[in-house]
Amino acid sequence: MIFDSYEAYRQAGFKPKVCILGSGPAGTTIARKLGAAGIPVVVLEAGSREFSDESQDFYRGKTVGDFYFDLDITRLRFMGGSSNHWAGWCRVLDSQDFEPKAWAPDTGWPISRADIEPYLGEVHDILELPDFRPDVPVSDDIRWVQLIKSPAVRFGEKFADELDKNKNIAVVLNTYATELIGDGRRVTGAKLWSNGQDAGTFTADYFVTCTGGLENSRLLLWSNERSNGGVVPNAAALGRYWMEHPTFQGGNAILANYSEFEVDASNEAFFSPTLVAMERLQIMNFGIRLIESPYPNVKKLIADLACTAPNMAEWMSTQLDQRLRCAAQLYVAWEQAPLASNQIELSKTDVDHAGVPRIELHWKKSPLERRTLLEGLRLFGTTLAQKNLGRVRIDEWISNGGDYPTNEETAGHHHMGGIRMGTDVLKSVVDANCKVHGMDNLYVGGSSVFCTSGQCNPTTTITALACRLGEHLSKVIAV
């Protein structure tokens, strides 16, 4: 059932067991799992069926530190959440992403990839994916990896009909949970805001916050402040260890044979380091994306090479005569080192229309990441040269330690961490089942729980974790 207002929902007399906040990939997936298990669940969606400037305005905020996107641009507040502007890239975090790394503090998850693998079949159905191909080693240091460009499922569109027909699920639009109320053991209710005014307090046996990788932290920080620690009793890490995937053009490559690597429908290919290389160089994970260069750029590149290696350039220009595709731009996206200082705070001066403090995001890239960018490109360039697959030129600002450009992509719009999973209550907020430490009935869905980010886009892993949480909750409630 889908209700356009909280008032309409209330009149229907639906009695939910579970309340999910947010209808993005995590919220919708968990609701479908619970609904399929016969558990009545309500999904409170702050926005409407369509985008509106009024709704989006609730997402305004401020960033302190490195340049970042406006916070009301980098996510969406309507049915389906940020899946509505998702590009569709899919890959699950690597096994090595779950493991602690001695050279990067606060890495490692309390679960392994094997814990989410049983759900990948469901994920493939939800995201409409073919099976993933195994990685292909290019050298001891570099592997070809597959990122699948999926149809970019818009969860609100794809599942609206199914949600509407499911008698166990009620989706309530235009209903914003401004605050959870807790007593240090349980969430006892949620304060609601609907149609521009307070809509009272809502109760359910279980609450799952799936409001996104920025908003989950904001909601719990504000709720905890209002409940004097009654919502997140162990709040040392709340809002902290926030991560993105910084993304920049890092250089170019001239390729001896472009078809040496399997490319996708867009003629793009992806490469990542092996764990051995990461350990040796003490760097984070990264992904290098090969994007075919336009012809004029290739000529400039060969002219540049001619100044350094004339014979090589001559050979390359012969290649150019024979092949249309022989050069690529290299985009690098990398894993951020988890840092407690990268955190979401509540603004002390700015509130939204419902009176909830807006986000102040503190975000900086670290020297370890800068080294990951440079050494990653060197690793890839060395592999291509050693195997005679091509030659790489690293952009000058990277080689010379210049500032990050501000006119580029900057990051992936991937909001991760803030409510990380773990066993240490000083460094995590939820346990391996995504339950808030010390609370009996409060769970968190989405990329907020990520301990590390790996190098790939998060939606596939978010959806797998949501399937896992949905199944776990079904079992907990059935007992």
Place this chain on the structure above:
Amino acid sequence: MSRFISKMSRRAIVQALIALPALSLFRNQAAPANPGEIDPDEIVEINGWILRRSDLA
């Protein structure tokens, strides 16, 4: 320095200036003890390019 330059012929100065850009090629390369020991497969990084030493021939 200026006395040194004044004693150089104009031809020598022009030849030195022409050779200057090429010096950057060798900035990051240690001089081999014996030219016979040069490894053509050695990976070198010059002007941002990651190359085999043999590429420089």
